[in-house]
Amino acid sequence: MSFVEYGDTIREGDTAIVFLGHESMFPVKVQHGSKTQTKYGVIRHSTDLIGKKYGSKVTCSKGGWVVILHPTPELWTMNLPHRTQILYSTDISLITMMLELKPGSIVCESGTGSGSLSHAIIRTVAPTGHLYTVEFHQQRAEKAVEEFREHKVEHLVTVKNQDVCKNGFGVSNVADAVFLDIPSPWEAIGHAKSALKVEGGRFCSFSPCIEQVQRTCLALEEHGFTEINTLEILLRVYNVRTISLQIPDLGKAAEDNSNPGFDSSSQANQGVLCGSQQQGTVQFKSGVPLREMVGHTGYLTFATKSLL
Amino acid sequence: MEGSMGPGVRIREGDCAVLKRDEVFKAVPILKRRKVIFEKQWFYLDNAIGRIYGTTFEVTSGGSLQPKKEMEEPTTETKEAGTDNRNIVDDGKSQKLTHDDIKALKDKGIKGQEIVQQLIENSTTFRDKTEFAQDKYIKKKKKKYEAVITIVKPSTRILSTMYYAREPGKINHLRYDTLAQMLTLGNIRAGNKMIMMETCAGLVLGAVMERMGGYGSIIQMYPQGGPVRAATSCFGFPASFFNSLYEFPLSKVDSLLSGTFSIETLPSESEDNIPAEEESNGSLDEKPASIQETEEESTTEAAMESNQTEEQETMDLAAEDTENKESKEKGNKENIREKQRKQQERRKKLVEAAALLKEKNADGLIVAGRFHPTPLLLSLLEFVAPSRPFVVYCQYKEPLLECYTKLREKGGVINLKLSETWLRNYQVLPDRSHPKLTMSGGGGYLLSGITVVMDKGKSDVGRLEAEKTEEPTSKKRKLEELHS
Known part of the structure; x- marks a missing residue:
C-alpha cells in the first residue's frame, strides 16, 4: 500500500480504512500483534488483517463484520485527524483541475494544515512531480512529515516550517502552481509569483470571507496576474428513497377503479414512477436532498501568472 | 533564455x-x-x-x-465623474459617432484602443456617469473593439470549459466542475489500470489520460460505430500516451464475461468497426448524439473539427505525393501490406485489451454519456478489483436512482453516493463584490462508490449491506434532528 499506488493485500505498516457502514469509518495502522476495537468487536491485525485482500469483509469478535478498504486521498480526507479546518474533496477537485495539476507538476502549498489537500496533490503529481508545502506551526509541520512517511509518499513532498508571508516557499521559479490557504493571502502574492516558473503558472487562494478575497484580488492585479476568477462550489448529496404518495379520492365513478384519476402510463414514461401502484398509493424512487447541507466552505480565487 | x-x-x-x-x-x-x-x-x-x-x-x-x-497603464489622472445616474437619460443620442463613423475608423485601420477613446470623447453622457459606470463602459467597449487573442496550451481546465460553453450537447452537458469531481472521486492517477465508457466526445478520456500522464493503462469500451475521440485529439498528447490506450467493443462484453469470447469471432466485425471510427473521428458526433438537444448550435466546433479533418487530409495528400513518386503498382502493394499490418496490430491490441479485462483487476471504472448506466455498471464492475472507486456521470438524476437501487440489490459495492455540484461565479471589486447575475442551472449528476469483495451468496449480502448501511444513517439523522 501507498497513497500513490494500489496494493492487493493488507500488509504490516499499511494505513487501512475500517469501514463500518454508511459514512462511518476510521483509519488504522496495521501492525503485527495489534488489536483494534470496533462496535462490532475486536479486530486482531495478525490474523484478521495481514494477508487479506483489500475490500474483503472481516468478522469481528462479536460476530459483526466490517470492510477493510485501501486508503485513497479521498478516504483519508474523510478520516484524518483534524489539527485544523480542512479542505474537503469537493473543493479539492476543483482546485486540482483549475490549477492544471497532473503527473510531473511542481506545486507550492501553504499552509499544510492537516494535510488533506497535500495528500490529494501528491497523488496527482506523482510519480515525477513534487509538492513543497509550508506550514508556520511547528507541531503541524512535524506531524505532516510523519504522516507522509507512513503513507510512503515522503519522496514526493518537502515540508518547511516557516511563515510563507515572511519567508515565502523557499524555492523560486520552479512551480507550475501555487495554492494558498492562509489568513492573509494578499501578503504572500509576491512570494507566490516568484515561486512560479518564469514562463508562468496557475494560482489559487482559498478564503472563507469575501473581505479576504477582495484584498487578494487587488494584490493579484497589482502583481500582474491575469484571468482572475473567484468561484464557489457546493456539494449537494441526495439520499435515494422509495416514496409512496396517496392518491386522493375525488369520488370518481366506480368503473374507473383501475385508473386512479390520472394517466399512469404517461407518468411512467417520464421515469418518475418506478414502483408498483398499490391500492390508493403510488410508489416512486426519489433523490431526496439532505435536510441540511454545507452551504459555504470558502471562495476559491484562481489566477494565471503570464510571461508579460 | x-x-x-x-x-x-x-x-x-x-x-x-x-x-x-x-x-x-x-x-x-x-x-x-x-x-x-x-x-x-x-x-x-x-x-x-x-x-x-x-x-x-x-x-x-x-x-x-x-x-x-x-499594457499601457490606464490613465490615472483624476477623472470627471458623476455621483449617481439621476441626470442620465436614455434617448439614444448620447453617442455622437454613428455606426458608419465607427466602421470608417475601423476600415482606416485605427486600433481598437483608439476607437474606444474616440467613443468616450464623443459620448455626451460619459462624464456624468459614476466612476463605476465609466469603468464598466470602457470594459464593454474594449471587449467589442480591441482585437486581441491569447494562445494557450490545451488542458482539461481549458477544454472542458470550452466544450461546456460552446457545445454542451456533445459532452452530455457535463460541466467542468462535475468532471473535476469525477477525476478526484475516481482516484485517477499515474499507474492506474482504468476502464472507461464515455460518449462525451472523448473529453473525459482526455481528462483521464492527462491525469495518468502516460503511466498505466486505459481500456476504452466503445459502442457501435467505434470510440469517439474528437476532444481527446485537442489535448495534443504525445504519441506515447496512446501506446497504453486500448479499446474494446461493448458488444463483446457479455461473451468475455461468460467465457465464450474468442478473437476468431471478431475480425470481420472489428474491421467494419475500426475504419469507421477513423473516418468518423470528427464527424461522428455531428450525428444526433443528443437528438433531444435540437437547440444546440454547432457552428464553431464544427469549424474546429473540419480543421482537423482537413489537417488529416493534407497529411494524406502528402503521403500520396510520396507514393506517386514510386511506381503505382508498388505503391498499391505497399498500401495493402500497410493495411494488413495495421489490421494485425489492431487485432493484437484487441487481444491485449481482452486479456487486460479478463484479469478482473482494474483500478477503477468511469462511465459518462448517453447510455443507461445500469446495464453498463452491472457488467463492467465485474472487471474491477475490490476496494477501488467507480464514478458514473449522467445528465439526469432518474437513471442514477435506478442504478443505485440495482447496485444495492446486487451487492459488491459500498459507500454509494448520489450527488451534484453547484458552481457560482463572483464579481470581486472593492465594495462591489457579489455573485454574478447568472449561474449554470445544472452540471449533471454523479453516482460514486467503492467495490468490495463479493460473497458467494450474492443477493443475501446485498440485503445485509443495505440493512447495515441504511441503519446508521437514519440513526444519525434522528440524532441530528434532535440536536438542531
Whole structure:
C-alpha cells in the first residue's frame, strides 16, 4: 500500500480504512500483534488483517463484520485527524483541475494544515512531480512529515516550517502552481509569483470571507496576474428513497377503479414512477436532498501568472 | 533564455493549441498559411510559431498576429465623474459617432484602443456617469473593439470549459466542475489500470489520460460505430500516451464475461468497426448524439473539427505525393501490406485489451454519456478489483436512482453516493463584490462508490449491506434532528 499506488493485500505498516457502514469509518495502522476495537468487536491485525485482500469483509469478535478498504486521498480526507479546518474533496477537485495539476507538476502549498489537500496533490503529481508545502506551526509541520512517511509518499513532498508571508516557499521559479490557504493571502502574492516558473503558472487562494478575497484580488492585479476568477462550489448529496404518495379520492365513478384519476402510463414514461401502484398509493424512487447541507466552505480565487 | 524554461513552452507548428479571447475558447491546430476565424475575426497563426504559450496577440491588417506590447497603464489622472445616474437619460443620442463613423475608423485601420477613446470623447453622457459606470463602459467597449487573442496550451481546465460553453450537447452537458469531481472521486492517477465508457466526445478520456500522464493503462469500451475521440485529439498528447490506450467493443462484453469470447469471432466485425471510427473521428458526433438537444448550435466546433479533418487530409495528400513518386503498382502493394499490418496490430491490441479485462483487476471504472448506466455498471464492475472507486456521470438524476437501487440489490459495492455540484461565479471589486447575475442551472449528476469483495451468496449480502448501511444513517439523522 501507498497513497500513490494500489496494493492487493493488507500488509504490516499499511494505513487501512475500517469501514463500518454508511459514512462511518476510521483509519488504522496495521501492525503485527495489534488489536483494534470496533462496535462490532475486536479486530486482531495478525490474523484478521495481514494477508487479506483489500475490500474483503472481516468478522469481528462479536460476530459483526466490517470492510477493510485501501486508503485513497479521498478516504483519508474523510478520516484524518483534524489539527485544523480542512479542505474537503469537493473543493479539492476543483482546485486540482483549475490549477492544471497532473503527473510531473511542481506545486507550492501553504499552509499544510492537516494535510488533506497535500495528500490529494501528491497523488496527482506523482510519480515525477513534487509538492513543497509550508506550514508556520511547528507541531503541524512535524506531524505532516510523519504522516507522509507512513503513507510512503515522503519522496514526493518537502515540508518547511516557516511563515510563507515572511519567508515565502523557499524555492523560486520552479512551480507550475501555487495554492494558498492562509489568513492573509494578499501578503504572500509576491512570494507566490516568484515561486512560479518564469514562463508562468496557475494560482489559487482559498478564503472563507469575501473581505479576504477582495484584498487578494487587488494584490493579484497589482502583481500582474491575469484571468482572475473567484468561484464557489457546493456539494449537494441526495439520499435515494422509495416514496409512496396517496392518491386522493375525488369520488370518481366506480368503473374507473383501475385508473386512479390520472394517466399512469404517461407518468411512467417520464421515469418518475418506478414502483408498483398499490391500492390508493403510488410508489416512486426519489433523490431526496439532505435536510441540511454545507452551504459555504470558502471562495476559491484562481489566477494565471503570464510571461508579460 | 530557452534554458530556464521547460520543454513545450513555445508554440510549434503542428501543435494543438487553444485560442482565447476573454472567456471564449477555440481549439485549433497551429498551421502555417491557414486562415483561422475566431470571434468574427480572421487571421493567420504563422507569426505565433516560436512564441511562448500564453502570449497575447493583436490582429493587425492582413490578418497577421503581432505580440501585444506591455499594457499601457490606464490613465490615472483624476477623472470627471458623476455621483449617481439621476441626470442620465436614455434617448439614444448620447453617442455622437454613428455606426458608419465607427466602421470608417475601423476600415482606416485605427486600433481598437483608439476607437474606444474616440467613443468616450464623443459620448455626451460619459462624464456624468459614476466612476463605476465609466469603468464598466470602457470594459464593454474594449471587449467589442480591441482585437486581441491569447494562445494557450490545451488542458482539461481549458477544454472542458470550452466544450461546456460552446457545445454542451456533445459532452452530455457535463460541466467542468462535475468532471473535476469525477477525476478526484475516481482516484485517477499515474499507474492506474482504468476502464472507461464515455460518449462525451472523448473529453473525459482526455481528462483521464492527462491525469495518468502516460503511466498505466486505459481500456476504452466503445459502442457501435467505434470510440469517439474528437476532444481527446485537442489535448495534443504525445504519441506515447496512446501506446497504453486500448479499446474494446461493448458488444463483446457479455461473451468475455461468460467465457465464450474468442478473437476468431471478431475480425470481420472489428474491421467494419475500426475504419469507421477513423473516418468518423470528427464527424461522428455531428450525428444526433443528443437528438433531444435540437437547440444546440454547432457552428464553431464544427469549424474546429473540419480543421482537423482537413489537417488529416493534407497529411494524406502528402503521403500520396510520396507514393506517386514510386511506381503505382508498388505503391498499391505497399498500401495493402500497410493495411494488413495495421489490421494485425489492431487485432493484437484487441487481444491485449481482452486479456487486460479478463484479469478482473482494474483500478477503477468511469462511465459518462448517453447510455443507461445500469446495464453498463452491472457488467463492467465485474472487471474491477475490490476496494477501488467507480464514478458514473449522467445528465439526469432518474437513471442514477435506478442504478443505485440495482447496485444495492446486487451487492459488491459500498459507500454509494448520489450527488451534484453547484458552481457560482463572483464579481470581486472593492465594495462591489457579489455573485454574478447568472449561474449554470445544472452540471449533471454523479453516482460514486467503492467495490468490495463479493460473497458467494450474492443477493443475501446485498440485503445485509443495505440493512447495515441504511441503519446508521437514519440513526444519525434522528440524532441530528434532535440536536438542531
